[in-house]
Amino acid sequence: xxxxxxTGKNSVEVLDVPDPxxxxxxxxxxxxxxxxxxxxxxxxxxxxxxxxxxxxVMGHEFMGRVVEVGSDVQxxxxxxxxxxxxxxxxxxxWSCQQGLYAVCENTNPNSWMAEKFFxxxxxxxxxxxxxTGGYAGGQAEYVRAPFADANALKIPEGLTDxxxxxLGDILPTGYMGAEMCDIQPxxxxxxxxxGPVGQFAMLxxxxxxxxxxxxxxxxxxxxxxxxxxxxxxxxxxxxxxxxETLRELTGGRGPDKVIDAVGMEAHSPRPDYAYDRVKQMMxxxxxxxxxLREAIMAVRSGGVVSVIGVYGGLVDKFPMGSVMNxxxxxxxxxxxxxxxxxxxxDRIQAGEIDPTFIISxxxxxxxxxxxxxxxxxxxxxxxxxxxxx
Amino acid sequence: MSNDQTIARSLGxxxxxxxxxxxxxxxxxxxxxxxxDRSDTTTLVRLIGARELLAAAGLxxxxxxxxxxxxxxxxxxxxxxxxxxxxxxxxxEQDRVSGALAGTVGITAVDVLSGLGVSGQNxNxNxNxxxxxxxxxxxxxxxGSGIGERIQETVFGGKPVRKSITIGRSPGEVYAYWxxxxxxxxxxxxxxxxxxxxxxxxxxxxxxxxxxxxxxxxEITNDIEDTEISWRSVADSAVRHEGTVRFVPAxxxxxxxxxxxxTYQPPxxxxxxAIAKLTGEEPEQQISEDLRRLKQVLETGGxxxxxxTRGERRLRQRPAQPLExxxxxxxxxxxxxxx
Numbered sequence: 001x002x003x004x005x006x007t008g009k010n011s012v013e014v015l016d017v018p019d020p021x022x023x024x025x026x027x028x029x030x031x032x033x034x035x036x037x038x039x040x041x042x043x044x045x046x047x048x049x050x051x052x053x054x055x056x057v058m059g060h061e062f063m064g065r066v067v068e069v070g071s072d073v074q075x076x077x078x079x080x081x082x083x084x085x086x087x088x089x090x091x092x093x094w095s096c097q098q099g100l101y102a103v104c105e106n107t108n109p110n111s112w113m114a115e116k117f118f119x120x121x122x123x124x125x126x127x128x129x130x131x132t133g134g135y136a137g138g139q140a141e142y143v144r145a146p147f148a149d150a151n152a153l154k155i156p157e158g159l160t161d162x163x164x165x166x167l168g169d170i171l172p173t174g175y176m177g178a179e180m181c182d183i184q185p186x187x188x189x190x191x192x193x194x195g196p197v198g199q200f201a202m203l204x205x206x207x208x209x210x211x212x213x214x215x216x217x218x219x220x221x222x223x224x225x226x227x228x229x230x231x232x233x234x235x236x237x238x239x240x241x242x243x244e245t246l247r248e249l250t251g252g253r254g255p256d257k258v259i260d261a262v263g264m265e266a267h268s269p270r271p272d273y274a275y276d277r278v279k280q281m282m283x284x285x286x287x288x289x290x291x292l293r294e295a296i297m298a299v300r301s302g303g304v305v306s307v308i309g310v311y312g313g314l315v316d317k318f319p320m321g322s323v324m325n326x327x328x329x330x331x332x333x334x335x336x337x338x339x340x341x342x343x344x345x346d347r348i349q350a351g352e353i354d355p356t357f358i359i360s361x362x363x364x365x366x367x368x369x370x371x372x373x374x375x376x377x378x379x380x381x382x383x384x385x386x387x388x389x
Numbered sequence: 390m391s392n393d394q395t396i397a398r399s400l401g402x403x404x405x406x407x408x409x410x411x412x413x414x415x416x417x418x419x420x421x422x423x424x425x426d427r428s429d430t431t432t433l434v435r436l437i438g439a440r441e442l443l444a445a446a447g448l449x450x451x452x453x454x455x456x457x458x459x460x461x462x463x464x465x466x467x468x469x470x471x472x473x474x475x476x477x478x479x480x481x482e483q484d485r486v487s488g489a490l491a492g493t494v495g496i497t498a499v500d501v502l503s504g505l506g507v508s509g510q511n512x513n514x515n516x517n518x519x520x521x522x523x524x525x526x527x528x529x530x531x532x533g534s535g536i537g538e539r540i541q542e543t544v545f546g547g548k549p550v551r552k553s554i555t556i557g558r559s560p561g562e563v564y565a566y567w568x569x570x571x572x573x574x575x576x577x578x579x580x581x582x583x584x585x586x587x588x589x590x591x592x593x594x595x596x597x598x599x600x601x602x603x604x605x606x607x608e609i610t611n612d613i614e615d616t617e618i619s620w621r622s623v624a625d626s627a628v629r630h631e632g633t634v635r636f637v638p639a640x641x642x643x644x645x646x647x648x649x650x651x652t653y654q655p656p657x658x659x660x661x662x663a664i665a666k667l668t669g670e671e672p673e674q675q676i677s678e679d680l681r682r683l684k685q686v687l688e689t690g691g692x693x694x695x696x697x698t699r700g701e702r703r704l705r706q707r708p709a710q711p712l713e714x715x716x717x718x719x720x721x722x723x724x725x726x727x728x
Contacts, residue, residue: 003710020711023694023718053697055708072690092688094557094643106685109698110706112678124695127709134697134709144711146694 003057003140004368004387009047012058012369020136020144025072028148030082032389034161035062035139035365038169039195040263040310042376044129048264048286049312051113051130058368060086060126061169062138063161064389066152075149082152084145085337086169088124088135091150102334107147108133117313122334139368141389153341156349162386163348166200166355172340174200174261175207177308180331181257183208188250190214190298192291193261194222194234196358196384197308201259202230203353210257214249216242216291218267221381229357238269246298254300262291263309272317279316286313296322307332358384365389395601396503397458401448403496404441404461411438423485424475433471440464458504465497549652550673554680557644558687560636561615566687567634568618576682576692578701578719579675590623593630603628628653647683651676694718 005015020029038061043049063083066076076082089096090106104123108114111121113131124146127137136143145152155164174197181189189205191198194217205213215226216235223234235245246255264287267273276288295305296319305328323330347353360383363371371385411418415434416426424430444464447457472490475481556563566572570591574580581602582594589609597603605626611619611633621631630653637646653672685692694700697709700719712718 001711005708005710018711018713020696023699023712024691026689026691053706053708055710056697057708057710090685090689090693092557093684094555097557106689107693109693109695109700111681112674124693130697130706130709133693133695134706136696136709136711142711144696147689 001141002365002389003136004059004365006044006052006056006058007054010045012045012372014366014368017057017136017140020140020142022068022070023144024146025070026147026149027070028066028073028076028082028145028152029068030062030064030084030138030143030145030152031067032062032064032138032141032143034064034165035059035387035389036165036170037061037139037368037371037375037385037387039197039375040128041372043264043310043312045372045376046265048280049129049131050117050286051110053130053134056127056129056134057136057140058127059137059139059143060128061165062126062143063155063165063168064143066148067142070148073148076152076154080152081155081157082145083155083164083167083341084126084138084143084152085167085172085341086125086128087122087334087337088126088133088146089150089338090147096150099336099339101336101338110134125334139365139387141365151338153345155345159348160356161388162356162359163354164345165386166196166358167337167341167344167348169335169337170197171200171344171353171355172337173197173308173335174202175204175340175344176333176335177201177259177261177306178204178208178210180306180308180333181205181208181259181304183210183257185209186211187256188212188214188253189257189259190216190246190255190295191232191259191261192216192266192295193263193309194219194226195261198222198259198261199226199230199358199383200355201261201308202226202232205257205259206231207347207352212249214246214255219378222383225357225383242294243298250300254298254303256300257304257306258295258299259306260292260295260309264288264311266290266292266309268294276316285316287311287315289315289318293317293319296328299328301326302328304329304331308335310334359386361385363387394454396499397448397454400458400461400500400503401445401454404445404448408438408441408445411435411441421485422472422475422489423482425478425480425482437464437468455504458500462497462500462504465493465500468493469497549650550676551648551650552673552676552680553646553648554684555639555643555646556684556687560638560645563645563647563683563687564615564618564636566683567636568612576686577679578682591620593622595628605630647680649676649680692719 001017001019002014003017004012007013022029041058044052066078066080066082069076069078087102088107089101089104093105095103095105102123107124108121110130110133114121117131122132124133124135126135153167178201183189183205187210189210191201194215198215202213202215213232214235215223215232216237217223218236218238223236226232226234235242266288268290273290276290279285280288299305360381361371361374363385365387368387371387374380374382375385411434415431418434419426419430444457444460448454451457472486472493476486476490570583570585573583579595581596584592586592591607593607594604605628606623607620608623609618609620611617615636617635619633622628632651635648639646682692692700696711697706
């Protein structure tokens with residue numbers, strides 16, 4: 001079959017690889033109909049996530065039809081249409097029972113690597129380095145989905161792929177970002193990053209009762225999307241001083257809750273950007289936490305900093321003094337997607353959410369590398385690329 | 390091939406690598422170890438390189454590695470002397486020289502132990518690459534018969550390894566699974582087979598580092614239902630091995646804390662441990678992985694399998710892409726079958 005394969009730093013190619021087959025009785029094989037390129041795929045592309053290996057099949061946002069079912073699979077049958085969440089949950093361990101699916105204790109066969117990097121292991125993830133298990137990803141014609149009963153969400157007929165594809169990652173991720181803010185009536189929420197996850201975080205902040213939502217980015221087309229489709233106010237950080245503008249917009253208080261939807265490859269026009277960039281290149285720090293630092297400084301005292309942008313390792317010059325002295329709460333996490341899929345599917349079915357507004361490019365799988373180019377260089381107003389297999 | 394001879398071969402490859410880099414890139418080599426480039430440095434490094442290649446040729450081709458290992462020991466002493474002199478010359482990079490010195494001290498230790506090992510085997514008349522570390526009729530390992538090994542055992546005792554994991558099953562369930570010793574190979578990767586001979590005695594077959602195989606008999610020394618099992622290898626075993634596993638109820642209804650304490654003497658003693666560490670087969674890491682697999686089996690019904698690992702801990706992994714038709718997954722995965 002064809003699959004989009006990581007072939008080295010800054011390089012992906014669509015290559016022929018073997019067809020997946022059932023390796024465990026709890027697996028299903030999914031004939032992928034749609035897959036998406038995620039912002040975190042760019043971190044992999046750029047080589048910022050350790051333990052990538054040449055030949056790894058990319059992709060953790062995908063959906064399709066079940067074409068083969070392992071003998072112990074109870075709830076799925078051939079022909080079912082499914083969205084598969086990016087973190088692989090076993091459904092049985094304590095973490096899964098607590099709803100902490102992204103830190104499932106049993107699905108990462110490389111937990112020893114994750115323990116070295118993170119102290120404790122995280123769940124297995126499709127197409128997302130060997131640190132998260134080394135599972136082949138879904139930017140491919142077919143994919144093997146392990147522990148299928150605990151993960152795959154059946155999609156009723158009548159909904160298009162584009163309406164439900166993002167249930168596997170970015171819609172729940174944005175939603176969880178807002179949910180972690182514990183938004184109270186009258187509150188102002190600021191979101192760093194107006195990429196796909198940032199857009200969904202802004203949208204969710206409104207759904208969860210925010211009075212005002214402010215989006216921060218440097219791409220005018222992304223800010224326009226936030227204004228027009230989400231109804232957010234916006235700040236272009238290349239034209240405005242973010243801290244100053246936020247203070248102004250909130251009567252000096254600062255936003256009550258802030259969401260970092262940027263992560264480890266943040267940009268900034270300020271001189272400390274060069275400092276972080278250089279340290280990252282020299283591998284002295286792995287992540288450039290510029291958005292996170294700014295979010296911490298911006299939030300009101302006693303506020304919440306919700307981190308859904310992806311970080312890989314170590315950050316530098318972290319304003320812990322601000323966090324501690326002003327009583328901030330940091331909440332974060334890879335999204336526990338399984339928690340949110342069904343309720344968000346219900347909202348999509350009810351017409352309360354239409355996630356398709358972020359899609360800017362539709363390409364065949366064979367043009368995946370071009371999709372990565374568009375997305376990473378923000379060409380042609382690229383917001384989200386959907387691949388059809 | 391016995392353990393000591395395998396180590397001798399590994400030393401041969403080390404010599405080969407070192408010798409080639411010293412002969413072909415003497416300046417860079419001197420720089421790496423922090424020695425300033427003087428008029429005679431290049432020649433000296435090249436001579437040392439030639440000596441290494443001679444040792445490599447001997448170690449990799451000769452049926453009796455002993456003299457070549459001792460050649461390496463002689464070379465080590467010479468290197469130590471040279472590095473000692475370099476360390477006192479203040480125009481060298483002292484940090485690098487100290488590093489090289491420390492490394493050489495370590496390698497010298499490995500060479501000496503290996504030399505004692507291979508010489509000891511020849512003294513017993515059973516060296517030269519026959520046997521493969523398996524037990525002979527007396528239950529004593531061929532590899533375990535070297536003088537070096539006996540010295541190692543006296544000098545370095547087996548070090549206990551402790552590991553714990555919490556499993557979401559009752560102490561009774563976890564105890565029952567473990568007490569059925571035949572289950573152990575399902576989650577202990579280095580075990581090929583455990584046969585229960587009677588209530589207390591069992592026969593164990595394991596793979597050892599670098600593709601070798603060892604067997605021994607063990608007996609259960611303490612068995613408290615749902616609480617604790619202790620065992621140890623019988624007196625004349627090739628592998629000295631003892632262990633205790635305790636099953637303690639975890640707080641908050643989280644199942645069972647499994648606490649394992651193992652002491653075992655790997656076939657090649659501390660050298661074996663050093664090599665095992667380099668190849669990622671060090672006991673502490675292995676036991677930790679074994680416990681993870683036990684948790685996977687008891688909580689989910691099988692070991693988790695990804696394309697890169699095929700269900701096993703691997704340092705050099707295959708890419709995360711679907712398996713070739715002939716490639717298989719580890720035992721312990723839930724039985725495969727399509728409905």
